[in-house]
Amino acid sequence: MVYILEISQQGSLQIPSELLPQLKPHTHYQLEVQGDTLILRPHEEQPFWATATPAQRAARFRDWAQQTERPAAPVLTDDSLSRETIYD
Numbered sequence: 001m002v003y004i005l006e007i008s009q010q011g012s013l014q015i016p017s018e019l020l021p022q023l024k025p026h027t028h029y030q031l032e033v034q035g036d037t038l039i040l041r042p043h044e045e046q047p048f049w050a051t052a053t054p055a056q057r058a059a060r061f062r063d064w065a066q067q068t069e070r071p072a073a074p075v076l077t078d079d080s081l082s083r084e085t086i087y088d
Contacts, residue, residue, distance in 0.1 A: 003015075003016050028042070029042060030042070
């Protein structure tokens with residue numbers, strides 16, 4: 001079946017209403033141009049770790065660590081961390 005799509009003056013693609021039940025709202029599509037043919041495919045979003053730089057991953061981890069609630073822990077004294085007492 002062939003459908004005719006229209007592009008508005010703002011550049012929006014107008015899709016016939018009979019196609020809408022098959023399409024989910026806010027679905028992202030990948031547009032591939034092959035000569036004078038446009039191909040729309042559902043866009044499969046990649047996870048953050050697959051596309052982020054090491055610096056972005058580190059920043060995200062630091063943000064997560066700051067937001068994570070930590071259990072109360074006793075403060076360690078200098079004596080408890082001294083070389084002599086570590087091996088006791």
